[in-house]
Amino acid sequence: MAWVFYTLAFLLAAGLSGMAVYALYWSSKHGQLRDFERGAASIFDEQEPVGQMTDQFPARRGKHSSPPSRQPGARND
Amino acid sequence: MASVSSLAASLNPATPADAVARAELREIDASAKWPVIVFLLSGLVWLLVGSGFALVSSIKLHTPEFLGDYEWLTFGRARTAHLNSVVYGWSMNVAFAVAFWLMARLSRAQLRHAGVLIMAACFWNLGVTIGIIGILAGDSTSIEWLEIPPYATPLLFVAYALIGVWAVITFRFRKSEHIYVSQWYLLAALFWFPWLYSIAQIMLIFEPARGTVQALVNWWFAHNVLGLWFTPIGLAAAYYFIPKVLGKPIHSYYLSVLGFWSLAIFYNWAGVHHLIGGPVPAWVLSAGIAASLMMVIPVVVTAINHHLTMVGSFSALRYSPTLRFVVFGAVNYTLVSLTGSAMAIRSFNEITHFTHFTVAHAHQGMYAFFTMVMFGAVYYILPRILLKEWPSAALIRTHFWAAAIGVTLYWLDLSVGGWIQGSEMNNANIAFIDVVQHTIPWLFVRSVAGIVMTIGHLAFAVNIGWMLCARQPAGATAPTLFRPPPAMPVGSVP
Incomplete structure (x- = not known):
């Protein structure tokens, strides 16, 4: 019975290795490994622009009993 | 869609x-x-x-x-x-x-x-x-x-x-x-974990391997669940939140990709260094030691990348709870990984093996790195999905300082205590019972550090409970209710 399990384990390992190799090939073919500046900036957009900090401690209690003011059209998440 | x-x-x-x-x-x-x-x-x-x-x-x-x-x-x-x-x-x-x-x-x-x-x-x-x-x-x-x-x-x-x-x-x-580097880490981890867990279950529980192979599989699993599951998820979060909070792209995207693929190639081999000195074929251990030292590549690459992203923006740590936790975690990722590589060297391992040094190392990895990064991520995510601000900045600060001081004390205490313990165990002139008794003060400090960390966890839990119970402000439609950021010194932006 052990050989069934070990064959399965070997196939799983081989399959996963194959998938890793394919992932590297795919990423190369689809331009994921080119234009690194664009890649680094991909988590930003015009709503979440570069240069805007997006996290800070909350206001002290009592200072924001009303919803905090927001600049029109501004997002900071 | x-x-x-x-x-x-x-x-x-x-x-x-x-x-x-x-x-x-x-x-x-x-x-x-x-x-x-x-x-x-x-x-x-x-x-x-x-x-x-x-x-x-x-x-x-x-x-x-x-x-x-x-x-x-x-x-x-x-x-x-x-x-x-x-x-x-x-x-x-x-x-x-x-x-x-x-x-x-x-x-x-x-x-x-x-x-x-x-x-x-x-x-x-x-x-x-x-x-x-x-x-x-x-x-x-x-x-x-x-x-x-x-x-x-x-x-x-x-x-x-x-x-x-x-x-x-x-x-x-x-x-x-574009597939951002964090997605690579997440996707890989999502495939790696079921592989590790199922193989370990098969070879240790369902149809246990015989002899030392059991120990090999055990440490292959236990070490890789850290390195191929928790580490990629922690790094995925760090690679997202550090640039995102600062509003500044990661210093070198090239290095981040290099770090991912080198981790994918080298980490899987490293776990067997836990069996140095054991009845395991020497070539298996040597392969594990070599892979552990090769891990210096992704670790240093990641450390340089995170550090250079932060350069010029360290003052932002005063303003952002997320950044504090994540940067603390990222620094500890570097420290714990380099320590891990050192622990794989035979002469170093002769002292640290079977001592509290290993316990300190494990807690630095799972807590000072992974858990701290996760705390930071939660501080960022929860306001955005609940459309509420965190109710208490004081509780966030209490959480951070208790967790940071507690785990640092824990790590330093058990690292020093463990090193002394290992040195004494290697000295045939010291009776084993004396070695055990010499560890007691270090173990006492460990409990104090644990209490400090638990205070932080309670502050975290109270803040989350308070936030969930707080009423959502009227008109809350934006993803976050944070105040518009003041002019913060976030450093030079490319």
């Missing part, structure tokens, strides 16, 4: 483009809301339970009569319950919560059929609960990191299958063109 509302908005020529994008992000956050909350709250409960077991087992090490009348709280059970509560309870749940939010955000895709994920969370936590009760009842398998009894593991498999498939589906329906 754009929802009906955003589609309608996009067709309306009067709707500004920014409102469309905002609605999409809001919908993505809203789609992840309940799965994230369920996983996070489950994790929080396990964090508190695990902290309780940690204190019990830590106190027992220097005061063995503590709770000595309770069979189910003997050291062997309480310590094992602690490990499984914090690993499979807290760490896995919070990893799922953060991974799903990140995957949805980075893929710009909504989480579909969130009910399936909530069901998966129920299965997972039921499995962990049965497992912990089984451990306390004396049913532990006694295989490190796999102590959960076999009757509980099928629930974990079912839950993970649902979780893994749903994450891949979210990725499959991505709208983003």
Whole structure:
């Protein structure tokens, strides 16, 4: 019975290795490994622009009993 | 996939483009809301339970009569319950919560059929609960990191299958063109974990391998679950939150990709360094040692990248809770990984093996790195899915300082104590009982450090409970209610 399990384990390992190799090939073919500046900036957009900090401690209690003011059209998440 | 509302908005020529994008992000956050909350709250409960077991087992090490009348709280059970509560309870749940939010955000895709994920969370936590009760009842398998009894593991498999498939589906329906490095880490981890867990179950529980192969498989699993599951998720979060909070792209995207692929290639081999000195073929150990030293590449690459991203922006640590936790975690990732590589060197290992040094190392990895990064991620995510601000800045500060001071004290204390312990054990002129007694002051300080960390966990739990109970301000429609940021010194922006 052990050989069934070990064959399965070997196939799983081989399959996963194959998938890793394919992932590297795919990423190369689809331009994921080119234009690194664009890649680094991909988590930003015009709503979440570069240069805007997006996290800070909350206001002290009592200072924001009303919803905090927001600049029109501004997002900071 | 754009929802009906955003589609309608996009067709309306009067709707500004920014409102469309905002609605999409809001919908993505809203789609992840309940799965994230369920996983996070489950994790929080396990964090508190695990902290309780940690204190019990830590106190027992220097005061063995503590709770000595309770069979189910003997050291062997309480310590094992602690490990499984914090690993499979807290760490896995919070990893799922953060991974799903990140995957949805980075893929710009909504989480579909969130009910399936909530069901998966129920299965997972039921499995962990049965497992912990089984451990306390004396049913532990006694295989490190796999102590959960076999009757509980099928629930974990079912839950993970649902979780893994749903994450891949979210990725499959991505709208983003580029795959950010965090997605690479998340996707890889989502495939690596079931592989590790299923192979370990097969070769250690279902059809146990014979002899030293058991030990090899055990440490291959236990070390890789850190390096190929928790580490990629921690790094995925760090690579997202550091640049995102600063509003500054990562210093070198090239280095981040290099770091990912070198981790993928080298880490899998490293686990066997835990068996240095054991009856294992020398070539296996040598391969493990070589891989452990090669791990310096991804670690240094990641450290340089994070550091150079932060250069010029360190003052931002004063303003952002997320950044504080994540940067603390990232620094500890570098330290723990380099220490790990050193521990794989035979001459170093001769001293640290079988000592509290290893315990310090494990806590630095799982807590000072992974857990701190996850805390930071939660501080960022929760306001965005609940549309509420954190109710207390003081509790956040208490949490940070208690956790940071507590784990640093823990790490320094057990590293020094463990090194002395190892040096004394190698000295044939010192009786073993003397070595044991010399560790007691260090173990006492360990308990104090544990209490400090637990204070931080309580502050975290109170803040989350308070936030959940607080009323949502009227008109809360934006993804976050944070005040518009003041002119903050975020450093030079490329």
